[in-house]
Amino acid sequence: MTRRISRRTILRGAGGAAIALPWLEAMAPRRAQAASAPVKRFIVMFSANGTIPSAWTPVAGSSESDFTLSPILAPLEPHKSDIVVIGGLEQKGGGGDGHQNGMGGMLTGQPLNSGPFAGVGAPPAGWPMGASVDQRIAEGLAVPTRLRSLELGVQVGSADNWGRMIYRAANQPLPPDDDPASVYGRVFADLHTDPAVVARLRRRRKSILDGVGAQFTRVSARLGSADRQRLDAHLTAVQEIETRLTTDLVVNNPSCHDPTLSPVSTTANDAFPMVGALQMDLLTMALACDITRVASLQWSRSVSQTRFTWLNITQGHHDLSHRPDSEPDAVSNLTKINTWYAQQFAGLISRLKATPDGAGGTLFDNTLLLWCNELAKGNIHGRIGAPYVLAGSAGGALRTGRYLNYGPLPHNNLLVSILNAMGVPDTTFGKADWCSGALSGVL
Amino acid sequence: MSRRCSLLIALPVLLATACGGDGVATETFPLCADDPGPAPLRRMTRFEYGRTLSDLTGVRASVADQLPPDEETLGFDDIADAYSVSTLHAARYLDVAEQAADALVADGVRLKAVAGCDPSSGDAGCLGDFIAGFGRRAWRRPLEPDELAAMQQIYADTADPGAKDGVAGVVAALLQSPQFIYRPEPSVPAMTTAGALEPYALATRLSLLLTGAGPDDALLAAAGSGGLHTEEGLLAQTDRLLTGPRAAELFVHVATQWWELGGVPTLDKDRALYRTWTDATPGALAEETRLFLADAWQGTPNLKTLLTAPVTFVDADLAAFYGLPAPAGSGFQRVDLDPARAAGLLTQGSFLAEHAKADQTSPVLRGKFVRAKLFCTPPAPPPPDIVVRPPTVDPRLSTRQRFAQHTADDRCAGCHALMDPIGFAFEHYDAAGRWRDVDGGQVVDATGDLVGTDVDGALDGVPSLAARLADSAAVANCTATQWFRYAFGRAEQSQGDLCTVGKLAAAFKGTNGDGDFKKMVRATVRMAAFRNRASGVSP
Numbered sequence: 018m019t020r021r022i023s024r025r026t027i028l029r030g031a032g033g034a035a036i037a038l039p040w041l042e043a044m045a046p047r048r049a050q051a052a053s054a055p056v057k058r059f060i061v062m063f064s065a066n067g068t069i070p071s072a073w074t075p076v077a078g079s080s081e082s083d084f085t086l087s088p089i090l091a092p093l094e095p096h097k098s099d100i101v102v103i104g105g106l107e108q109k110g111g112g113g114d115g116h117q118n119g120m121g122g123m124l125t126g127q128p129l130n131s132g133p134f135a136g137v138g139a140p141p142a143g144w145p146m147g148a149s150v151d152q153r154i155a156e157g158l159a160v161p162t163r164l165r166s167l168e169l170g171v172q173v174g175s176a177d178n179w180g181r182m183i184y185r186a187a188n189q190p191l192p193p194d195d196d197p198a199s200v201y202g203r204v205f206a207d208l209h210t211d212p213a214v215v216a217r218l219r220r221r222r223k224s225i226l227d228g229v230g231a232q233f234t235r236v237s238a239r240l241g242s243a244d245r246q247r248l249d250a251h252l253t254a255v256q257e258i259e260t261r262l263t264t265d266l267v268v269n270n271p272s273c274h275d276p277t278l279s280p281v282s283t284t285a286n287d288a289f290p291m292v293g294a295l296q297m298d299l300l301t302m303a304l305a306c307d308i309t310r311v312a313s314l315q316w317s318r319s320v321s322q323t324r325f326t327w328l329n330i331t332q333g334h335h336d337l338s339h340r341p342d343s344e345p346d347a348v349s350n351l352t353k354i355n356t357w358y359a360q361q362f363a364g365l366i367s368r369l370k371a372t373p374d375g376a377g378g379t380l381f382d383n384t385l386l387l388w389c390n391e392l393a394k395g396n397i398h399g400r401i402g403a404p405y406v407l408a409g410s411a412g413g414a415l416r417t418g419r420y421l422n423y424g425p426l427p428h429n430n431l432l433v434s435i436l437n438a439m440g441v442p443d444t445t446f447g448k449a450d451w452c453s454g455a456l457s458g459v460l
Numbered sequence: 461m462s463r464r465c466s467l468l469i470a471l472p473v474l475l476a477t478a479c480g481g482d483g484v485a486t487e488t489f490p491l492c493a494d495d496p497g498p499a500p501l502r503r504m505t506r507f508e509y510g511r512t513l514s515d516l517t518g519v520r521a522s523v524a525d526q527l528p529p530d531e532e533t534l535g536f537d538d539i540a541d542a543y544s545v546s547t548l549h550a551a552r553y554l555d556v557a558e559q560a561a562d563a564l565v566a567d568g569v570r571l572k573a574v575a576g577c578d579p580s581s582g583d584a585g586c587l588g589d590f591i592a593g594f595g596r597r598a599w600r601r602p603l604e605p606d607e608l609a610a611m612q613q614i615y616a617d618t619a620d621p622g623a624k625d626g627v628a629g630v631v632a633a634l635l636q637s638p639q640f641i642y643r644p645e646p647s648v649p650a651m652t653t654a655g656a657l658e659p660y661a662l663a664t665r666l667s668l669l670l671t672g673a674g675p676d677d678a679l680l681a682a683a684g685s686g687g688l689h690t691e692e693g694l695l696a697q698t699d700r701l702l703t704g705p706r707a708a709e710l711f712v713h714v715a716t717q718w719w720e721l722g723g724v725p726t727l728d729k730d731r732a733l734y735r736t737w738t739d740a741t742p743g744a745l746a747e748e749t750r751l752f753l754a755d756a757w758q759g760t761p762n763l764k765t766l767l768t769a770p771v772t773f774v775d776a777d778l779a780a781f782y783g784l785p786a787p788a789g790s791g792f793q794r795v796d797l798d799p800a801r802a803a804g805l806l807t808q809g810s811f812l813a814e815h816a817k818a819d820q821t822s823p824v825l826r827g828k829f830v831r832a833k834l835f836c837t838p839p840a841p842p843p844p845d846i847v848v849r850p851p852t853v854d855p856r857l858s859t860r861q862r863f864a865q866h867t868a869d870d871r872c873a874g875c876h877a878l879m880d881p882i883g884f885a886f887e888h889y890d891a892a893g894r895w896r897d898v899d900g901g902q903v904v905d906a907t908g909d910l911v912g913t914d915v916d917g918a919l920d921g922v923p924s925l926a927a928r929l930a931d932s933a934a935v936a937n938c939t940a941t942q943w944f945r946y947a948f949g950r951a952e953q954s955q956g957d958l959c960t961v962g963k964l965a966a967a968f969k970g971t972n973g974d975g976d977f978k979k980m981v982r983a984t985v986r987m988a989a990f991r992n993r994a995s996g997v998s999p
Binding site: 132133134135137138141144165168175176177185188189190191192194199202203217220221222224225226228229231232233235236237239240243244247248250251254255257258284285286324331332333336344 | 500501526528529530531532533534539541542543544545546547548549550551554555607610611613614617618620625629632633636637638639641642644646726728730732739817818819840841842843852951
């Protein structure tokens with residue numbers, strides 16, 4: 018009893034969390050955590066349209082840990098000892114136009130299949146030929162969290178291969194949810210619903226979804242093979258929802274609380290920073306509550322036309338990204354935009370560092386973050402020297418505080434290193450010819 | 461891309477040879493029967509799902525906004541090859557189905573209307589009638605005995621604490637099932653060649669095509685009684701559905717996508733340059749276009765109206781935005797515009813602002829739209845080594861002068877000669893869609909040129925362009941192609957498809973060449989591609 022009271026006090030003292038949590042209390046005793054393998058978490062953050070390489074690349078010193086952050090990466094100064102800046106890699110991609118295959122290949126290391134989306138100067142392309150690295154991690158972690166992974170976005174636009182980076186498998190994009198209110202309702206419902214109601218709802222949904230699943234099987238059997246694949250993919254999704262219902266939410270972290278949510282327009286250009294901030298709050302809390310251990314945040318989309326009016330930049334980002342290096346105002350504005358994204362990445366790191374983990378330390382300690390972009394350089398659709406920043410050590414697996422320039426090795430190698438840091442012992446990832454194994458010296 | 465382009469370019473030729481004349485009305489039914497083309501499994505779009513759910517349960521159609529957005533390609537939201545599915549989809553279908561089920565059981569009048577009794581009363585007979593009746597509407601065909609039994613089981617499992625909960629459980633299950641969300645078209649038993657679609661599947665195609673919602677009771681009854689087997693029966697239902705308000709809404713939905721106006725409600729402009737642009741402007745521009753299209757459908761639904769009519773709809777605020785006199789009466793009113801300046805959709809703010817940058821007009825985007833969406837001949841993309849960028853805004857230069865680079869550089873000139881001179885004809889309209897006489901300190905020069913089409917000639921202002929477009933057989937053919945893509949949810953691919961497009965185009969052009977949308981829609985249901993299904997559906 019004393020413990021409960023003290024926990025409530027902690028929650029109220031945590032700031033921004035002035036919410037009474039009647040139902041959470043009842044859930045706490047259900048913990049069944051076997052203190053075995055340490056928790057590991059993985060987060061991807063995406064920003065679009067390439068960077069300004071000259072303003073992004075750190076200045077190397079006498080050793081890999083001796084480097085000076087560039088103007089764009091300067092907001093990461095407080096976290097300098099916790100990051101690894103990876104330079105030089107070639108972001109592989111194939112099929113479709115440069116933005117399409119950059120977006121599709123960034124996390125999958127795979128080319129795009131042919132398909133319905135007509136890009137610029139290339140045959141129409143579909144979705145990538147394989148799963149994204151985060152989904153491989155989710156599979157490797159094999160932890161029955163409530164959500165296998167959580168895809169969040171900010172004004173991600175329409176549903177096509179310019180706007181999708183996470184793939185459950187070949188041809189199976191996982192759409193990012195870019196409405197914080199919707200994320201809140203879906204992810205945190207159990208935290209603000211009477212446990213008796215939750216239990217009843219689960220029984221009910223289980224029975225309904227059983228019936229729905231049977232109907233999918235029945236209808237699917239009467240269709241041709243291509244159509245059947247579509248319905249079977251839907252059936253798999255229904256079954257995953259069912260699994261969720263049978264997975265208890267085990268709350269063993271006092272930091273876990275029902276997040277607050279301020280109303281915000283999800284589509285207004287100028288709401289972009291606010292929506293992103295809310296999504297980062299929700300993402301942090303989803304990790305704190307162990308609702309998932311694999312998450313992503315997609316700011317806008319490839320070919321983003323976000324107008325960074327809050328930086329006094331009125332031109333659309335993509336238009337701006339195509340201006341030549343000879344225009345100082347364009348270079349300056351693009352540097353500002355990428356610096357702003359570095360601030361957001363730093364903000365995400367800070368949120369994780371500020372959130373205690375149930376097992377001691379903070380959420381950040383056992384987390385690995387990746388910040389990536391579908392291009393290296395916007396105006397030439399450049400792919401060599403794509404801007405990757407890792408943060409966090411994934412529980413000590415990664416040696417941080419370093420700047421590593423690998424030259425134009427395929428970025429698939431980085432994806433393998435990420436898998437290894439997360440405890441997935443794969444030796445290759447993505448398209449086989451685009452991978453020569455883990456990058457040496459990252460771990 | 462190259463394959464699709466060559467087909468599109470070849471289209472006018474094929475229309476003349478493979479398909480011929482415009483005597484659609486007297487030909488054998490169905491038309492182009494040799495090859496109905498592929499019919500991949502389609503999913504209801506958010507638009508269709510919301511409207512259908514609203515009909516069934518009384519929820520607002522906007523509940524569909526909770527679903528992940530539809531994949532868009534070829535300019536439309538219903539292209540079957542582009543769909544994907546994820547757990548987010550399944551989670552959202554679950555949420556929305558529960559909301560709709562709760563809404564239905566909370567509405568006693570609507571609930572009782574389904575079977576003429578109260579299924580939540582505990583009366584087993586009434587429950588059975590309800591499951592059969594609601595199920596038939598939701599699944600657009602009668603449920604089979606074991607499907608009825610499965611729903612009874614769900615009722616038994618979910619009637620906790622009361623019968624209402626069980627009814628809601630049944631409704632939620634029906635609404636998450638593939639027969640509701642998708643449009644499965646089972647093969648006709650022993651079908652070995654292309655043959656007539658099973659009547660309930662035909663009713664579904666008909667209703668979604670004409671109204672963007674599932675079939676009503678009258679259409680299902682016609683399907684059940686053999687009423688769709690004949691051309692007369694099919695056309696009678698077609699004409700009935702075409703007269704309702706839903707057909708007008710569908711027309712607005714399709715035309716809005718064709719004209720690339722889906723993004724208008726979230727459009728924004730550089731407000732330092734366009735000071736009259738407010739948070740309310742994009743919504744008002746979208747509403748103007750919606751009213752214009754609905755009015756055209758009810759009045760004279762032809763291509764000429766869309767391209768040339770010097771009328772629009774404004775309220776006092778939007779009139780002020782355009783610099784027009786406030787309309788008589790409150791709210792949006794139909795107003796006549798100066799025919800020397802105005803030409804249908806081409807001079808509406810929605811179209812003009814969408815096809816412009818945030819801080820300047822774009823002759824390229826406007827010209828490209830005309831090429832790609834009205835002539836179906838999209839220009840080749842820029843060479844890969846060219847740094848593509850709009851010229852910097854310079855207050856001393858007109859847009860035309862700033863885009864001179866395109867004709868100065870040989871590698872750009874070829875394609876931009878097809879786009880920019882069309883776009884220049886729009887130069888009296890700024891990036892927000894308002895009339896202007898001066899640009900960059902200079903009197904606007906809105907002369908241009910239309911080349912490489914069947915209606916080539918010099919242009920001066922949008923009305924001169926609009927008149928040529930309205931006279932173009934190529935534009936009419938392209939319009940039929942756009943409609944084909946929406947109607948069948950796929951790109952035109954085969955000779956059979958080209959025959960279908962040709963017949964649609966012939967019906968559209970008719971004898972006076974005005975381009976009558978209602979005639980084209982009516983011709984669609986007479987096509988084998990609509991009426992029949994190819995063989996080869998067995999596993």
